[in-house]
Amino acid sequence: MISDTTAEKYTQLDPDVRLMLRVRDDNAAAFEKLVAQYQNRLVTVLHHLVGSRDQADDLAQEVFMRVFRARKRYQPGSRFSTWLFTIANNVASNARRGLARRKEIQLRPADTQVSSALSLEELAKEASGLMPSRQLDKLELSDVVQLAMQSLNERQRMAVLLCKFEGMSYVEIAESMEMSPPAIKSLLSRARVNLKTVLEPYLSDGRRPADIG
Amino acid sequence: MNEHEPTPTSDEVIDAELTAYLDGEVDDAERAAIETRLSNDAAYRERLQGHQASLDLLDELTGCETDESFTRGTVAMAAAHLERPATARHGIPGWMVHRPWLIWATAIAASLLCGYAGLAIPTRIAHRHAEKEFALIKNYQLYYDVDSVEFLKLLDDPNLFGEEPDGLL
Numbered sequence: 001m002i003s004d005t006t007a008e009k010y011t012q013l014d015p016d017v018r019l020m021l022r023v024r025d026d027n028a029a030a031f032e033k034l035v036a037q038y039q040n041r042l043v044t045v046l047h048h049l050v051g052s053r054d055q056a057d058d059l060a061q062e063v064f065m066r067v068f069r070a071r072k073r074y075q076p077g078s079r080f081s082t083w084l085f086t087i088a089n090n091v092a093s094n095a096r097r098g099l100a101r102r103k104e105i106q107l108r109p110a111d112t113q114v115s116s117a118l119s120l121e122e123l124a125k126e127a128s129g130l131m132p133s134r135q136l137d138k139l140e141l142s143d144v145v146q147l148a149m150q151s152l153n154e155r156q157r158m159a160v161l162l163c164k165f166e167g168m169s170y171v172e173i174a175e176s177m178e179m180s181p182p183a184i185k186s187l188l189s190r191a192r193v194n195l196k197t198v199l200e201p202y203l204s205d206g207r208r209p210a211d212i213g
Numbered sequence: 214m215n216e217h218e219p220t221p222t223s224d225e226v227i228d229a230e231l232t233a234y235l236d237g238e239v240d241d242a243e244r245a246a247i248e249t250r251l252s253n254d255a256a257y258r259e260r261l262q263g264h265q266a267s268l269d270l271l272d273e274l275t276g277c278e279t280d281e282s283f284t285r286g287t288v289a290m291a292a293a294h295l296e297r298p299a300t301a302r303h304g305i306p307g308w309m310v311h312r313p314w315l316i317w318a319t320a321i322a323a324s325l326l327c328g329y330a331g332l333a334i335p336t337r338i339a340h341r342h343a344e345k346e347f348a349l350i351k352n353y354q355l356y357y358d359v360d361s362v363e364f365l366k367l368l369d370d371p372n373l374f375g376e377e378p379d380g381l382l
Contacts, residue, residue, distance in 0.1 A: 028288070028291075028292070031288065031291060032284060032288045035283075035284050035287045035288060036284045039279045039283050039284060039287070040276060040277060040278060040279055041276075043277040043279050043283075044276045044277040047277050048274055053277065056277065057279070057283065060279075060283075061283075061286065061287050061290060064287045064290075064291070065287070065290055065291065065294065068291040068294065069294065141270075141273050142273040142274065142275055144273075145270050145271065145273040145274055146274060148270075149274065160271070163236060164271050164274070165274075165276070169238065170233075170236070170238050185229055185232070185233055185238070186225075186229060188232055188236070189225065189228045189229035189232040189233075190225075190228075192228070192232050192264055192267060192268065193225075193228050195267045195270075195271075196263055196264065196266075196267040199267050199270055
């Protein structure tokens, strides 16, 4: 239950909360404005989270639909973006679980969505089926970083993305991911160490992706 | 932090400290302590540079662009959701969604009807029995003295005995 003081605080503080309150009152223009305002940000985070642009678009629409369906129950207990990314985190987790279940049924090996701690070479190989060195030759630095992101587990990835793209504080990330701030601190630290380990060749030798493999 | 998580090693504590420092998530006292150590400890400084470099590489992750069709499509989905009948949305009859008072009105009317039926029907049946038996009760003494109803009907005939011949008495 959200207190009146908290609701009032976030209503004053965040213009998007005020927009969402208009959506609650069935204002279609307000909903359109919220979608337009958040669609790029949401798709970006979901894209780097799930690794597929098409799936990210579908999931983002699902997130907005959940926002719309929940509008009558909406109470401002946080910034609007925190609430939105809490829903996004749940939607992405459900999608991942659904995918994992289907994969279990099909008895296929897990892909990069559910894997953790795969090396860059393994990830590149898995992604293309080519020899790692040849694949890495073709990769841009952004692809390498994207592959490095895929080496993180989903929670680490989400925390990194919310920190990087949304500029959220640890408290806000904790709220979005329904964890405690110290747990987020630990999660982000491990994520950064993992990224550093995977990206070490570039960091230590300044080697371009073409030199890897 | 989860109580089931293993106790962090000193390296993990240092990494968490430096990550929080880079993210601006330390208070003034912690920042001062970290900066003092950075100025005195080369290995610590190098570790921070490693974290900073991997953090900088995250700038390579590009943002996604969506166009107006995404907005229109999403808004259209919301509109379609509204237009769908409540039955489809919730799996319950539409009148229950829009006129919940009808549920109570129907329940009260049904209760009244049941109550009326429970009282009126047995009473009416009892009355019918009473009407049938009223004649019997009324002529009870007569029925008591005769052997059959046919004999009683015969007695009721005014011409049973004919006219008395004059002068007989």
